Amino acid sequence: MEKIKLLTNLRGLITPDPNQTWKVDFIEAPTIVLRDGRIDWIGRKTDIPYEYGDPEPIDGKGMWASPGFVDSHTHLIFGGDRSQEFNRRLHGVTYAQIASKGGGIRETVRATRQATVSELVTIGSNRLQKMRSKGVLHVECKTGYGLELETESCLLRAYSELLKRGWSLDVTIMPAHDIPVEYAGAPDKYIKVVSEEWQPELIRRHPDVASFCDVFVEKGVFTPEHGRQVLESGRKLGLKPRIHADEFAHTGGAELAAELGAASADHLMFCSDQGMVAMAKAGVIPTLLPATTLFLGMRDFAPARRMIETGCKVALASDFNPGSCACIDPLLILRLGCLQLRMTFEEAFAAMTLHPALSLSRPDLGHLYPGARADLLLWDVKHPLELVYWMGEAYRPEIIYSQSTLKSSCLSKWEARSAKAALQ
Numbered sequence: 001m002e003k004i005k006l007l008t009n010l011r012g013l014i015t016p017d018p019n020q021t022w023k024v025d026f027i028e029a030p031t032i033v034l035r036d037g038r039i040d041w042i043g044r045k046t047d048i049p050y051e052y053g054d055p056e057p058i059d060g061k062g063m064w065a066s067p068g069f070v071d072s073h074t075h076l077i078f079g080g081d082r083s084q085e086f087n088r089r090l091h092g093v094t095y096a097q098i099a100s101k102g103g104g105i106r107e108t109v110r111a112t113r114q115a116t117v118s119e120l121v122t123i124g125s126n127r128l129q130k131m132r133s134k135g136v137l138h139v140e141c142k143t144g145y146g147l148e149l150e151t152e153s154c155l156l157r158a159y160s161e162l163l164k165r166g167w168s169l170d171v172t173i174m175p176a177h178d179i180p181v182e183y184a185g186a187p188d189k190y191i192k193v194v195s196e197e198w199q200p201e202l203i204r205r206h207p208d209v210a211s212f213c214d215v216f217v218e219k220g221v222f223t224p225e226h227g228r229q230v231l232e233s234g235r236k237l238g239l240k241p242r243i244h245a246d247e248f249a250h251t252g253g254a255e256l257a258a259e260l261g262a263a264s265a266d267h268l269m270f271c272s273d274q275g276m277v278a279m280a281k282a283g284v285i286p287t288l289l290p291a292t293t294l295f296l297g298m299r300d301f302a303p304a305r306r307m308i309e310t311g312c313k314v315a316l317a318s319d320f321n322p323g324s325c326a327c328i329d330p331l332l333i334l335r336l337g338c339l340q341l342r343m344t345f346e347e348a349f350a351a352m353t354l355h356p357a358l359s360l361s362r363p364d365l366g367h368l369y370p371g372a373r374a375d376l377l378l379w380d381v382k383h384p385l386e387l388v389y390w391m392g393e394a395y396r397p398e399i400i401y402s403q404s405t406l407k408s409s410c411l412s413k414w415e416a417r418s419a420k421a422a423l424q
Ligand SMILES: [Zn+2]
Pocket: 073, 074, 075, 244, 319, 321
């Protein structure tokens, strides 16, 4: 049965306009009609069309509504953590020294290989609950800490289970995240096995789980030619390419992303001007990860302003991972977008909502215009600018969500719950 609800008593609504690049609207005291899990109408309470009858009200409690944040770059599931390594680095030990003793990413790969699928599911679920409590309502998540066929397959099984539980996710296959010990010194051989054997086998085993493929193109890891092999093989399997590009040095990853028509190119601290022009022309969404730059103690934040001026629809994401960014805080990333990438508040907000949703081919996420999925955040602020201005404040939104990612029998179940309740 059709369910119509009326969200009223809002102080305001902030939403990007999906039809006008970079335009973000601040609408005061709106009333919103929610119908069958979608936004159906926005306007003044006195103008509500008669056809809606007498819908069930939801109290906005005088707060500001916004779309949920979309995090379009995470390495959500991995075993263990690297807090000890983090402190060793603060004591002056270099990453190369840590890696030579089997630490770094190898430690995470070991812990992930040892975990059972059920443990991986619990790890993923706990992290998603934390992210949701901070306002992240859709998450892209990668494999890539197995670096062997069976563990990569276990990671896909874990993501499949999280999807079945109703989490709103997009899954990316990424065995070419690093060179595993078994293939040390033989990146060509590893890329061949990933492209020709593992990716097809992973899709055969888990046909409806992943939508994207990804590769780490970086000096000393994989070349653009390796990247091309992995992404072209993925594309033949129906996966859309994403790419880790130009993070520590310019390698031409952005140019490759444009050439292949990738959905996004991510990191890009050392992106060339030609790379920016090529991405803008090809419609690749540059996805910038400023919390990684911060976590690594680097000063080279990605050139967001130049990208915007070149015509790119920039996105911001977390890069949540155990080695270079143990961060799941969207407000920190929003603030870094404004304070370090020199984006305006409106630009940074669109870059955390609409643009990452576009990079995931989710036109009904990241905004609240009619047709959007009716998952909303309610912020207890006088104006959304406070989310950035009160810099250390740990705002937690209340969440209204449609559960529209669940099976159709659940589509009409609406719940308004506080972040606290969501964590229970
Ligand atoms: Zn990453």
